[in-house]
Structure formats: structure tokens, C-alpha cells
Amino acid sequence: MMTSASGSRSETRTSVRLLGQVGVLEAGAEIELGAPGPRSLFAVLALRANATVTLDQLVDALWGEAVPKTAEGGVYTYVSALRKALQPDWTRGHPHRLLTSSRAGYSLLLPTESIDVRRFEEAAAEARRRWSVDDFSQALAHCDLALAQWQGPALGGAIGPLVTAERARLEALELDVQEIRCAALIETSSAADAVSALAVLSAANPLRERLSELLMLGLYRTGRQAEALDVYQSIRRRLIDELGIEPGQALRQMQERVLGGAAEAENLSRRPQPPVVGVVPAQLPHEVAHFTGRDGELRRATELCEAATSDALGGFVLILAIDGPAGVGKTALAVQLARQVAGSFPDGQLFLDLRGFDPRAAALTSGDALEHLLRGLGADPELLQQNATAKAGLYRSLLTGRKVLVVLDNAVDVEQVRPLLPGSRGCLAVVTSRNRLAGLVARDGATRVSVEVLAPDASLDLLRQVLGAELVESDVPLARELAAYCGHLPLALRIAAERIAGSDHYSIGDLVNELRVDGDRLDSLSTPDDESSAVRAVFSWSYRALKPADAQAFRLLGLHPAQEVGVPDAAALLAIDEPAARRQLDSLVRWHLLEQVGRDRYRFHDLLRVYAHECAGLDEPGSSAGAAIERLIGWYLAAAVRTREILAPGLGQISSTAAVQAAVRLTYDEAMTWAGGHLTALIDVLRMAAHRGFDQSAADLATALGALCHSTSRWTEWLGAIEIGQAAARRSGDRLSQGRLANDAGLVHHFLGQQEEAVAGHEAAIEILTDLELDPGQVEAGGDQVIASNLAVAYSMMGRHLEVLPLLEDAMLLARQRGNRFVEASVADSLGAVLSSLGRHDEAIERGLRCVALLRAEGYEHMLGHALTQLGESCLRAGRTDDSVRHLGDALRLWRGLGDQWGERRSLAGLAEAGASR
Structure with missing residues (x-):
């Protein structure tokens, strides 16, 4: 028995x-x-x-x-x-x-x-714990105990989606244990045994960098240094050929240590989890006021979350799927829950709106969503250029061994969500969606919490909290009737209550009487299975009660393409000054039609945003809406141009901004902050400009964004902006913008390490600018020396060395004549790079030093980072290793101060190369 x-x-x-x-x-x-x-x-x-x-x-x-x-x-x-x-x-x-x-x-x-699964998991956890305190012999013993539980492929003879998912999870955990076992063998003087096991494991998992890293260490410890280096070259070729990426930092460091004979002195195998990222995300939104009626769902969800982090129960709950109709409060429940259990996830909390049901914007792809999550975790920006598969692997690696709560809001389907799920048992994913997401339950082992409309008594409780108990109790039957007309939707109830609470002369009875008269509204509000109709009708109550100026502001703000709106861009959209815009925004906040998320930042609830956009289409004359959109595009274009002039002066005039006053007056530091914080909104506006036929503005805005993207190393976003701008420039016949953007494309591909594409971009720029007969040394027709500098680098890349130096020298002379030190420094940087590639090292270093001196004097820190890195690389090619290390070290400190991880990675790579050459 x-x-x-x-x-x-x-x-x-x-x-x-x-x-x-x-x-x-x-x-x-x-x-x-x-x-x-x-x-x-x-x-x-x-x-x-x-x-x-x-x-x-x-x-x-x-x-x-x-x-x-x-x-x-x-x-x-x-x-x-x-x-x-x-x-x-x-x-x-x-x-x-x-x-x-x-x-x-x-x-x-x-x-x-x-x-056996529980015995395996307990032994694996103990092995990891022993490993973390350097008890290598006991770690090895518990690894052997864990692996002894396996008698064949997991869950043999069983079928079904959940079995498939659990089989994959268990096999991944078994491989983790194998890794710890091999590392423990190395640290207990059994490296030869580890090498035998690792050879088999690496062959079965050829892209697993950690296995190759350990195999290199084991081979080195057994006197097989050349074979260890062959392992590195083999996996590097495979990673480049199959994924298009270079080996990770740990694997590169192992190669450096093996090359330098430094793989004996320390326990290099002791790395049970990825290096701790210096970012602890805290992205949860604020809690919803008057949260009520969800005690049962919250209690159940909290118990499940506690089980997810409970060692005693094995932590079997990894995913919580909250589903329900629109406006029912899924996000509110998820945020309330997340804040309640956040203490169990000390390594951070991520929050991402997947935009699964936003009719005005496409749902986030898994790749885009992974990029947002990886940025939140502080991932190296260079690694964000990989494909979605590689990003998913990096995401899981960064979460391994960490306790992070991930809230994925408004998911459209299972396939959008699945790559975003953590793989570590210390993490928990909370997913909200209007869809049932059955696949998450079946295949991924999620636990479902379905959220329905509020019970009638809970609806009354919500009205009591917003309106006050005395007002509701004065006529409970009437309050119940109001709740019924609201379909017991929390969002609808809040808006209805706010309309009553916001006026001294408006009662529950007044609102109910309106609903009784308006048959169309009654029909929509009385349909419990059509929440969008109910919400739209309730929105209309507040919208139609607004003063004319507020109502117009509401619908015009619905034209804004970005997720958030600021006071300055709202002022442009509404054609009023900023103090008036702030008052207008605050008025909409009081009506719960807008949410304030920062001192000068506001955001619509997603459904309200859709409704506001609909109102603009129905109630705002086409000429007025078009003028508002044109003002908004003009403001963003002027702001981008002004920021461009501060970050990178002398890049040439942008044609359509001549009559537009600069929208921002910023210092260099403020311009850097503004660029980083507004780039996403700028690209949203760029898309809108192109979509609505403002092609010249779109081409100009894409051109202006170049300096902003360059200063923040946002290469992928820059490339997307270039593609939109090039299409707009072709439609408008703007050949100069086409040439500039082709040049920018070459530059972006260069920074992404895609040299063939970089050459193609620069070749296109050469062809277009040559057809225009633009002399890069002339101010007329918009030519500029920075384009000349980039074209010179392109010539060098294509082997046309005889054409390079005269072009750069002419550009340098003109920059000096015009007194533009930023352009002079940019040309000097390119000249140093070209001279270094030609082997003229002393001249290259001289130009590099001049460039660094100019930039230090002028304070262009992002360009200084590039210049110091280039100077360090030039010194390295010249054999001046000490000078190289000094300049690259200065660059590294500067990049870190700017928070630019792409630049940090580049300077670290140079320092590693310099260290290996000593």
C-alpha cells in the first residue's frame, strides 16, 4: 500500500x-x-x-x-x-x-x-549551495546523487504539452548539474575526468559557452594549452556562423587567461551563475487607488507566488496567467499582487506592456519585448543587436540564479509571451491578457487566475470608497442600478463615480436618469459580454460633460503616437503655452481621463487612449486634427534639431526647420538626458509623420535623429529611423537627405560590426552626393565635412586609399577656417583611424591626440569616448602598449560615467587585447 x-x-x-x-x-x-x-x-x-x-x-x-x-x-x-x-x-x-x-x-x-524528480531537485539545490561556499567535494557528491536519479530520458512514455515543457526544463536542469559536477572535478584535482565528460557534453551542446569555458580550463589544467585554445576558436566560429555573435565575456576572459598562463591561480570554474548585473530593476507602476473586490483572487494569487519561492514545495509555480475581459482590472490585480510579493524577489521587478490589444499600435514582437526586458536588466547594448533566439538565451542567462518578478501586461497570445518567460525557479512571471492563454497552462505549467466583473456587493463597495459611504447608503437601490448600468466593470464604475464626485450639483440619481433616457447607452451598458461597448459608453459620460476646451484637449491628445505625453509637446499639439497645457492636463487627470506618471509626464489608460483617438476622428474637423499633428511633428523636429546642434554642431542645416523656432534650450548634459529620454517618442512621431504623408518632415527628422542616436549608442533604433527616413526622402525627392541617411546607414552598420553593409551604405552615399555634385568642402548646397569624413572612411574600407587623405585634409582645413572644433575633432578622429590602418602610426597618434585635446576643451563627452578608444587602438597597433592601456582606461571611465555600455564593451575589448600583447 x-x-x-x-x-x-x-x-x-x-x-x-x-x-x-x-x-x-x-x-x-x-x-x-x-x-x-x-x-x-x-x-x-x-x-x-x-x-x-x-x-x-x-x-x-x-x-x-x-x-x-x-x-x-x-x-x-x-x-x-x-x-x-x-x-x-x-x-x-x-x-x-x-x-x-x-x-x-x-x-x-x-x-x-x-x-525521483524531487530527490533530483533537492540534491541539485544542495550541490549548488555547497558550490557557492567553496565546498567542492560535497558539491561533487550531491551532483552525483542528483544524476543517479536519472534512468533514461525524462518522462518517457508520457505525452502532452505539459510533459513536453517539463521534459525540457528537467533536461536543462540536468545539464546545469553536469556543469557544476565538471567544475567541481576540476577544483578537486580531477581535471582529466572533467575533460572526458565535458568533451561529450560539448559535442551534444555545441553552442553552450559555459561547457566550452570549462573544457578549456580542464584542458589547460592537464597541460593541453593548445587544445584549449582550439576549443575557443571552434566555438567562436560556430557562434558567428550560426548566431552572428561573438563569444561572451567569460569565454573571452578564459581565452585571455589561457594565453597569458593565468588559469592556475584562481578558481576560474567557480561561476555558478552569470556575473551580477549592476541594475536592480524596480519598474512596477503605482498601486491603483480604492482597490477592492478582489480578495479571493489576490489571496489565491499570493499563495501561488509564495509556493513559487518555497523550497519546501519545490517551487513548482513559475507562471501566473491572469485573464479576463477588457476593463475588468487585470492590470490592477497584477500590480497589487506584484507589490505585495515584491519582497520575495530582491533582485528586481520588471514590468512591460506588450500592447496586445492596442488597435493603434502593433503588439510588441517577442524580439522587441526581449530588448526592453534586457535593457531593464542592464544588458550590454551591443548584445541587443542579436536575433530573437540569441536575445532569449541572454535573457534566461541573466535571470539564472536571480530572484526576479516579471509582469507581462496585455499579452496578445502564447507565442508572444513564451520567449519572455524566465527559466530560473527563483523567478516568477505574472502575465495578463484578454485571451485565455491555454497554452501557457498546458505546455508551460502556468496557473490560471480568471478575473470576472465585480460581484454586485463588491461594486457597491467600490462606489462607497470613491463616493463615500454616506452618499451610497442614502439610496442603495439607486446605487445598485448605477452599478448594473456600468456592467460592474471596475473601470466604468470609477469613471461614473468620478463624474458624480467631481461636481457639487450632480447626484447618482441624475446620472441614472440620463442613462434611462438614452436607449443606445442602456443597450451597450446592459450587455455584460461586450465590455468595450460598456467602457466606450462610460467614457462618453465624462467626455461629454467636459468643457469645450477640455473636450478638445482630450481628443487632440489622442492623436499623440507615443505612450506618454509631456507638457511641452502637449502645448504644441494644443496650440497653447506650457502653463495652460499643464492646467489642461491636470484637469483631465481630475476626471480620471489621464494619469500623471511624473512631474511633467502624463499617460492615457490604453482603452481611454483608443477612445480619445476615436473622438478625434468623429468630433474634430479634419483640418484642425491635421494642423495639430503638423504642430506636434514640427515641435519634435525643432527639438531634435536643437538637441542635434548641441550634441554635434556643424552637421549642416536641415531644410524644413528654417521657420521653426528652437523648441528646447539645453546644456550639453541636459541635451544628453533629453535625447536618451525622448528617443522612443521621437521615433514614434517619425513613424506618424511618414504614415500621414509629412514626408519632408519625416526625412528631416530621421536626419536630425542621427546625432541623438550616435550620442547614446542606440544603433538598432537609429537603423530603424534611417529606413523610415530614406523611404520618406525618396517619396519627397529629397536627394540630399537620401545621401545623408545612406551615409548614416553606413556608420551604423560600422558600429554594429557589419562591414559589408557599412561599405554598401557609404557607396550609396557617394553615388548620391556625387550625382548632386556636392563638394564636401563647400558650405553651399548643404555639404559638410562630417560626411566627407565618413566617406573617407568608406573609401579606406574599399581600398581606395589614394582618395582618402586629400579628402580628409581638405575637410580639416575648412573646419579650421570656420572655427568648428567639433567638426575638426570628428575629421581628426577619422584621419587617425585611416592613418593607423595605413601603418602611419606616428601621424595617426598625433591626429588622435589633437582630437582628444579638442574634445576635452569643448566638453563633447560622447565623442571624446570614441576618440580615446580610437587613440588607444592606434597606440596598440604602433606597439605602444602602455599608452594604449592609459587611453583605453580613460575611455572606459568616461563610458561608464555616461552609462554607455556599448562604449564600455568596446574599450574593455581593447584593454583585453592590449593585455594579451604585453
């Missing part, structure tokens, strides 16, 4: 095998589980042992989204078969029943120690 979950270890006679062919032994005898259906059901219940699994969850786990009509009947049949197999002699008088059922679902009652 099998014991219950409460049985002692001495009573355990049962052994459950999941790490191999799924099976169960009773007192050493195999029990026949039968066909794949009952066997798969047993596997699902065993993986969730001692927890109640609902019928819906079992159906999802066994069939996922392809649910047959006979699914529920199939579950009942499998349960019956399992009971007969597991306890054929069970009677109702027996004290312990193994497979129990209740109205809530089914439970498999098993002692934790009877399940």
Missing part, C-alpha cells in the same frame, strides 16, 4: 520514476500503468504531487489547445484506470487513498522523497 503525503520516511515503500520511463514501484515491484493516456495523467499528477489539479488544468496539460470533444470523458477514464492500477484493493474504510478527488479536482498524495 502507498503511504499518504503525511507518512513518515520509514513508512515509504513507494518509488515514483519520472526521470526515465514513467512508472511506479510498490515495495520494489513494478505497477503496470497501462496505455499512454493513464501514464501521462499519472505523470502530470506526480509532477504536481500533493496539490489539487483541476479538471480544466488536466485537459490543458494533456491536450493543450487541440482539445477533443471527448477530453473530459477521457480524463475520467484515465482516472478510473489509474485507481485500479495503483490501489486495486482500496476500500472506503481504508485510511489512505492515493488518488483523491474532490469538487476542486484531483490530487496524487505522495511523500516528497518517493519521487
Whole structure:
């Protein structure tokens, strides 16, 4: 007989095998589980042992989204078969029943120690703990204990989406244990044994950098230095060929240590998790005021979150899927929950709106979403240029060993979410969506929390909190009628209550009387399964009650393409000054039609934003809306041009801004901050300009954005802006902008390490500018020396060296004549790079020193970072290693001060090369 979950270890006679062919032994005898259906059901219940699994969850786990009509009947049949197999002699008088059922679902009652997966996970956790305190021999022993639980491929003979996901998870964890075991072998003087194991593991996992790193160390420790270096070259070629990326920092450092003979002195294998990133994200929005009516959902979700971080229960809950209709409060519940459990996730909290149901903007792709999350984790910007698969791997690596809470709001479907899920058991993902996301439950083991409209009493409680208990209690039936017209949607209730609370002369009865008269509104509000209609109608109450100026502000703000709106851009959009714009925005905040998220930053709720846009289309004359959009584009263009002039003066005039006054007056530091904070909104406006036919403005804005992207090393975003701008420039016939943007494309590809594409961009720029007969040394027609400098680098890349130096010398002479030190420094930087590539090292270093001196005097720190790095590289090519290290060290400190991780990475690579050459 099998014991219950409460049985002692001495009573355990049962052994459950999941790490191999799924099976169960009773007192050493195999029990026949039968066909794949009952066997798969047993596997699902065993993986969730001692927890109640609902019928819906079992159906999802066994069939996922392809649910047959006979699914529920199939579950009942499998349960019956399992009971007969597991306890054929069970009677109702027996004290312990193994497979129990209740109205809530089914439970498999098993002692934790009877399940090989739990024994494996406990031993693996202990191995990692021992490893973290340098107890290498015990780490090795617990790794062996963990691996001894495996008797074949995990969950053999079982099928279904959940089984597939769990099999992948367990195999990944087993590989982690293998890595720790090999590292422990190396640290316990058994490197030869580690090399044998690592050779097999690396062959099976050829892109796993950690295995190659350990294999290099093991080979080195056994006197096989040349073979260790061959391992590095092999995985480097594979990473470049298959993923388009260079090896990570740890693998490169191992190569440097092996080259330098420094792989003996320290425990280089002791790296159980990635280096700690110097960013602890805290991105959770503020809690919703008057949160009510969700005690049951919040309690259940909190219990699940606690289970996710509980070592005692094995941490089986990794994903919480909150689903429900629009306006029902999914995000509010997720944020309330996240703030409540945030203390269990000390390594940070990430929050991302996936825009799954925004009709005005495309949902975030998984690649874009990963980029946002990686930025939040402080990932190296250069690594963000990889493909989505590589980004997903980097994301999981950064989360390994960390306890991070990830809230993914407004997901459109499972495929959008799946690459964003953490792989580490110390993390928790909370996903909200209007979709049911059955695949997350079935395949990824998520637990669903469905949020419905509020119960009638809970709706009254919300009205009491917003309006005050006295007002609601004065006529409860009328308040109930109002709640019914609101469809018991929290968002609708809040807006309705705010309309009443915002006036001294407007009562619940007045609002209810309006609804009784307006049949169309009554129809929409009384349809509980059409939340968008209900919300739209409730929005209309507040919108139509606004003063004319407020109503126009509401709908015009709906034309803004960015997620947030600031006071200055709102002023431009509304054609008023900034103090008036702030008052207008604050008025909409009081009506709960806008949310203030910073001192001068505001944001619509996503549904309100859609409604405001609709109102603009219905109620705002086309000429007025078009003029507002043109003003907004003009303001952003003028702001970008002015910021460009501060960050990189002398780049040439942008044609359509002649009549536009500069929109910002900033210092250099303020311009850097403004560029970094507004670049996303600028690109949103760029897209809008191109989409609405403002092609010349779009071309000019894309050109202006070059300096802003360059100063912040935002290469991917710059490339996207260039593509939009080039298309707009072609439509408008603006050949100069086409040439400038082609030149910019070459520069971006150069910084991304894509040399063929860089040459192609510069070649296109040469062709266009040559056709225009622009002399880069002439001010007329908009030519400028920076383009000449970039074209010279392009010539050098193409081997046209004889044309390079005269072009640069002419550009340098004109820059000096005009007294533009920024342009002179830019040309000097390019000249140093070209001279260095030609082997004229002394001249290159002289030009580099001149460039650095100019930039230090003028204070252009981002360009100074580039110049110091280039000077360091020139010194390295000249064999002046000490000078190289000094200049690259200065660059590194500067990049770190700017928070520019791309520049930091480049200077570190130079320092590593300099160190290896000593």
C-alpha cells in the first residue's frame, strides 16, 4: 500500500520514476500503468504531487489547445484506470487513498522523497549551495546523487504539452548539474575526468559557452594549452556562423587567461551563475487607488507566488496567467499582487506592456519585448543587436540564479509571451491578457487566475470608497442600478463615480436618469459580454460633460503616437503655452481621463487612449486634427534639431526647420538626458509623420535623429529611423537627405560590426552626393565635412586609399577656417583611424591626440569616448602598449560615467587585447 503525503520516511515503500520511463514501484515491484493516456495523467499528477489539479488544468496539460470533444470523458477514464492500477484493493474504510478527488479536482498524495524528480531537485539545490561556499567535494557528491536519479530520458512514455515543457526544463536542469559536477572535478584535482565528460557534453551542446569555458580550463589544467585554445576558436566560429555573435565575456576572459598562463591561480570554474548585473530593476507602476473586490483572487494569487519561492514545495509555480475581459482590472490585480510579493524577489521587478490589444499600435514582437526586458536588466547594448533566439538565451542567462518578478501586461497570445518567460525557479512571471492563454497552462505549467466583473456587493463597495459611504447608503437601490448600468466593470464604475464626485450639483440619481433616457447607452451598458461597448459608453459620460476646451484637449491628445505625453509637446499639439497645457492636463487627470506618471509626464489608460483617438476622428474637423499633428511633428523636429546642434554642431542645416523656432534650450548634459529620454517618442512621431504623408518632415527628422542616436549608442533604433527616413526622402525627392541617411546607414552598420553593409551604405552615399555634385568642402548646397569624413572612411574600407587623405585634409582645413572644433575633432578622429590602418602610426597618434585635446576643451563627452578608444587602438597597433592601456582606461571611465555600455564593451575589448600583447 502507498503511504499518504503525511507518512513518515520509514513508512515509504513507494518509488515514483519520472526521470526515465514513467512508472511506479510498490515495495520494489513494478505497477503496470497501462496505455499512454493513464501514464501521462499519472505523470502530470506526480509532477504536481500533493496539490489539487483541476479538471480544466488536466485537459490543458494533456491536450493543450487541440482539445477533443471527448477530453473530459477521457480524463475520467484515465482516472478510473489509474485507481485500479495503483490501489486495486482500496476500500472506503481504508485510511489512505492515493488518488483523491474532490469538487476542486484531483490530487496524487505522495511523500516528497518517493519521487525521483524531487530527490533530483533537492540534491541539485544542495550541490549548488555547497558550490557557492567553496565546498567542492560535497558539491561533487550531491551532483552525483542528483544524476543517479536519472534512468533514461525524462518522462518517457508520457505525452502532452505539459510533459513536453517539463521534459525540457528537467533536461536543462540536468545539464546545469553536469556543469557544476565538471567544475567541481576540476577544483578537486580531477581535471582529466572533467575533460572526458565535458568533451561529450560539448559535442551534444555545441553552442553552450559555459561547457566550452570549462573544457578549456580542464584542458589547460592537464597541460593541453593548445587544445584549449582550439576549443575557443571552434566555438567562436560556430557562434558567428550560426548566431552572428561573438563569444561572451567569460569565454573571452578564459581565452585571455589561457594565453597569458593565468588559469592556475584562481578558481576560474567557480561561476555558478552569470556575473551580477549592476541594475536592480524596480519598474512596477503605482498601486491603483480604492482597490477592492478582489480578495479571493489576490489571496489565491499570493499563495501561488509564495509556493513559487518555497523550497519546501519545490517551487513548482513559475507562471501566473491572469485573464479576463477588457476593463475588468487585470492590470490592477497584477500590480497589487506584484507589490505585495515584491519582497520575495530582491533582485528586481520588471514590468512591460506588450500592447496586445492596442488597435493603434502593433503588439510588441517577442524580439522587441526581449530588448526592453534586457535593457531593464542592464544588458550590454551591443548584445541587443542579436536575433530573437540569441536575445532569449541572454535573457534566461541573466535571470539564472536571480530572484526576479516579471509582469507581462496585455499579452496578445502564447507565442508572444513564451520567449519572455524566465527559466530560473527563483523567478516568477505574472502575465495578463484578454485571451485565455491555454497554452501557457498546458505546455508551460502556468496557473490560471480568471478575473470576472465585480460581484454586485463588491461594486457597491467600490462606489462607497470613491463616493463615500454616506452618499451610497442614502439610496442603495439607486446605487445598485448605477452599478448594473456600468456592467460592474471596475473601470466604468470609477469613471461614473468620478463624474458624480467631481461636481457639487450632480447626484447618482441624475446620472441614472440620463442613462434611462438614452436607449443606445442602456443597450451597450446592459450587455455584460461586450465590455468595450460598456467602457466606450462610460467614457462618453465624462467626455461629454467636459468643457469645450477640455473636450478638445482630450481628443487632440489622442492623436499623440507615443505612450506618454509631456507638457511641452502637449502645448504644441494644443496650440497653447506650457502653463495652460499643464492646467489642461491636470484637469483631465481630475476626471480620471489621464494619469500623471511624473512631474511633467502624463499617460492615457490604453482603452481611454483608443477612445480619445476615436473622438478625434468623429468630433474634430479634419483640418484642425491635421494642423495639430503638423504642430506636434514640427515641435519634435525643432527639438531634435536643437538637441542635434548641441550634441554635434556643424552637421549642416536641415531644410524644413528654417521657420521653426528652437523648441528646447539645453546644456550639453541636459541635451544628453533629453535625447536618451525622448528617443522612443521621437521615433514614434517619425513613424506618424511618414504614415500621414509629412514626408519632408519625416526625412528631416530621421536626419536630425542621427546625432541623438550616435550620442547614446542606440544603433538598432537609429537603423530603424534611417529606413523610415530614406523611404520618406525618396517619396519627397529629397536627394540630399537620401545621401545623408545612406551615409548614416553606413556608420551604423560600422558600429554594429557589419562591414559589408557599412561599405554598401557609404557607396550609396557617394553615388548620391556625387550625382548632386556636392563638394564636401563647400558650405553651399548643404555639404559638410562630417560626411566627407565618413566617406573617407568608406573609401579606406574599399581600398581606395589614394582618395582618402586629400579628402580628409581638405575637410580639416575648412573646419579650421570656420572655427568648428567639433567638426575638426570628428575629421581628426577619422584621419587617425585611416592613418593607423595605413601603418602611419606616428601621424595617426598625433591626429588622435589633437582630437582628444579638442574634445576635452569643448566638453563633447560622447565623442571624446570614441576618440580615446580610437587613440588607444592606434597606440596598440604602433606597439605602444602602455599608452594604449592609459587611453583605453580613460575611455572606459568616461563610458561608464555616461552609462554607455556599448562604449564600455568596446574599450574593455581593447584593454583585453592590449593585455594579451604585453
